[in-house]
Amino acid sequence: MSTLLEVNDLKTYFYTTNGIVPSVDGVSFSLESGQTTALVGESGCGKSVTSFSIMQLVNAPGKIVGGEILYKGEDLTKLSDREMRKIRGNEISMIFQEPLTSLNPILKVGEQLDEILLLHQTKSKKEAKNSSIDMLKKVGIPRAEHVYNMHPHELSGGMRQRVMIAMALSCNPSLLIADEPTTALDVTIQAQILRLMKNLKLEFETSILLITHDLGVVAELADKVIVMYAGQVVEEADVMSLYADPKHPYTQGLIQSTPKIDSEMDVLTSIQGNVPTPNNKPTGCYFHPRCPFAMDVCKSKMPELTINEKTGNKVRCWLSAGHQEG
Amino acid sequence: MWRYFTSRLLQIPIVLLIISLMIFVLVYVAGDPVAMMLPAEATQKEIQTLRIALGFDQPFYIQFWNYITDLVRGDFGESYKYGVSAIGLVLERLPATLELATASMIMAIIIAVPLGIISALKPNGIIDLFATGLSALGKAIPNFWLGIMLILVFAVNLKMMPVSGTGSWKHIILPAITLGTAVSAEITRLVRSNMLEILQQDFIRTARSKGQKKSVIIFRHAFRNSLVPVITITILQMASLVGGSLITEMIFSWPGLGQLIIQAVYDKDLPIIQAAVFVTAVMILLLNLATDVLYRFLDPRIKYS
Numbered sequence: 043m044s045t046l047l048e049v050n051d052l053k054t055y056f057y058t059t060n061g062i063v064p065s066v067d068g069v070s071f072s073l074e075s076g077q078t079t080a081l082v083g084e085s086g087c088g089k090s091v092t093s094f095s096i097m098q099l100v101n102a103p104g105k106i107v108g109g110e111i112l113y114k115g116e117d118l119t120k121l122s123d124r125e126m127r128k129i130r131g132n133e134i135s136m137i138f139q140e141p142l143t144s145l146n147p148i149l150k151v152g153e154q155l156d157e158i159l160l161l162h163q164t165k166s167k168k169e170a171k172n173s174s175i176d177m178l179k180k181v182g183i184p185r186a187e188h189v190y191n192m193h194p195h196e197l198s199g200g201m202r203q204r205v206m207i208a209m210a211l212s213c214n215p216s217l218l219i220a221d222e223p224t225t226a227l228d229v230t231i232q233a234q235i236l237r238l239m240k241n242l243k244l245e246f247e248t249s250i251l252l253i254t255h256d257l258g259v260v261a262e263l264a265d266k267v268i269v270m271y272a273g274q275v276v277e278e279a280d281v282m283s284l285y286a287d288p289k290h291p292y293t294q295g296l297i298q299s300t301p302k303i304d305s306e307m308d309v310l311t312s313i314q315g316n317v318p319t320p321n322n323k324p325t326g327c328y329f330h331p332r333c334p335f336a337m338d339v340c341k342s343k344m345p346e347l348t349i350n351e352k353t354g355n356k357v358r359c360w361l362s363a364g365h366q367e368g
Numbered sequence: 369m370w371r372y373f374t375s376r377l378l379q380i381p382i383v384l385l386i387i388s389l390m391i392f393v394l395v396y397v398a399g400d401p402v403a404m405m406l407p408a409e410a411t412q413k414e415i416q417t418l419r420i421a422l423g424f425d426q427p428f429y430i431q432f433w434n435y436i437t438d439l440v441r442g443d444f445g446e447s448y449k450y451g452v453s454a455i456g457l458v459l460e461r462l463p464a465t466l467e468l469a470t471a472s473m474i475m476a477i478i479i480a481v482p483l484g485i486i487s488a489l490k491p492n493g494i495i496d497l498f499a500t501g502l503s504a505l506g507k508a509i510p511n512f513w514l515g516i517m518l519i520l521v522f523a524v525n526l527k528m529m530p531v532s533g534t535g536s537w538k539h540i541i542l543p544a545i546t547l548g549t550a551v552s553a554e555i556t557r558l559v560r561s562n563m564l565e566i567l568q569q570d571f572i573r574t575a576r577s578k579g580q581k582k583s584v585i586i587f588r589h590a591f592r593n594s595l596v597p598v599i600t601i602t603i604l605q606m607a608s609l610v611g612g613s614l615i616t617e618m619i620f621s622w623p624g625l626g627q628l629i630i631q632a633v634y635d636k637d638l639p640i641i642q643a644a645v646f647v648t649a650v651m652i653l654l655l656n657l658a659t660d661v662l663y664r665f666l667d668p669r670i671k672y673s
Binding site: 127 | 580
């Protein structure tokens, strides 16, 4: 398995009037081709900013201030806008959380699908139209020729997300970034979209970076999971070991606060407190104010992300580093 | 949609009937024009004879009925002052007014749209601040002052433009700037605020994630989405200009409707007032209908039923 994308010590800061906000603070991970990697964490932990940084789509006042993003060995942070445009939509494409607002309301579905093909794949409008209709069929849209001529407002949320997926996959990208692709959809539609993504991943051999806070979705799709907290990676593991034996107290908390269909409980467990705002982080380990196992060392020193030589999994926690309350 | 427009077209005569009633009532309560029409030394008998001849001795409803039946035939009567068909006089002046209104709108749009877009792309940048100042100024400066200043600078001192009147394309420039400045200021602000809002939308991010060029994103994706409110205001402004622009026409001796109306009011020339107001009303109704048709083409989400 080869490495498709490698993010090294990525730092994306926002320069606001209230000071510098380090949304992504030294994140490193890698994606293997053909795999689905999930980026998990609560709202505000830097997942989406990480994905926008990969696409070089961070809006002002945000800025990538450090680190590198190696895609097939090439550092995306060093590319010109023109070079980056050739990669966006063609090599790396993206689907978003809100299918309702992510399509242009005044352009026909077909025009929006053709646009990406005309940018990267073909000069002929007729060819683009045929491929677009093909793609619509592939994502399971009935009467694709008809939908091609419709406007987004005439479609349901699930259908619009299918259109987004068709658009994202139409140039056969090597990497698909899916930012909370099912969050805005009904549960039944969620299941359909997940199944669709699973099948398309096999058909197109696309790697997926899945950004979500929904551990159910992770279990369904992901091969590898990266857990983020307050702009940092706190745990990285294959999906099996993450669910069977979560190492970081934050991951344990996330898993415990997921409702399970086969056990009865009166109150859903939750992690106390909130993610610290990026410009107001605690000293030491960022998670210690919410951690049930916090020790003295956690309050003063930030643990390193350390690799377990046997499993290859990584965790950023003093407990796993062998520290004991003394 | 066609049913909607058919019904809208059918509404026009009804609206016009109501408008003509209002015009008629206003003129009726303004008083008997006969005394004005005759020389001061006319006898009571002469006045009475003319009143009977013109039908002013008849009760209100009969006068209104006569007025409406003439109107349906397109006859607004003869101007008391010039003795020729009132509607003829009005239609003779209409092209000049429309010409000036169109020129002002074109000028306003040519300035406002690029300025608004550039301001939105770099909010609080140098161009934005400049545009904001210019808009505030443009909206605040009164027409009569701006017109006179333009004449003073460009016609009297620099001798680049004619002072007033019509004849060449140069004649329209100063009055068009005078009229268009305030409109331009308003449209600039509107384009700016709409573009600012739309550039933040999710679908703009989608377009960027496709690898689309910035210029295409700005025009194809953002600007087209901001057009509905811009068109609304533009046409409303146009509607306020088709009735003739009194002050500007006076300053530049522009032979439009505005001058004709004000003169007719001084002379109590009722047929001209009635015809001019009526024609203006028709123009505004047509502009409103045009707006609705344009909406449908600009935004497919707007449905008429």
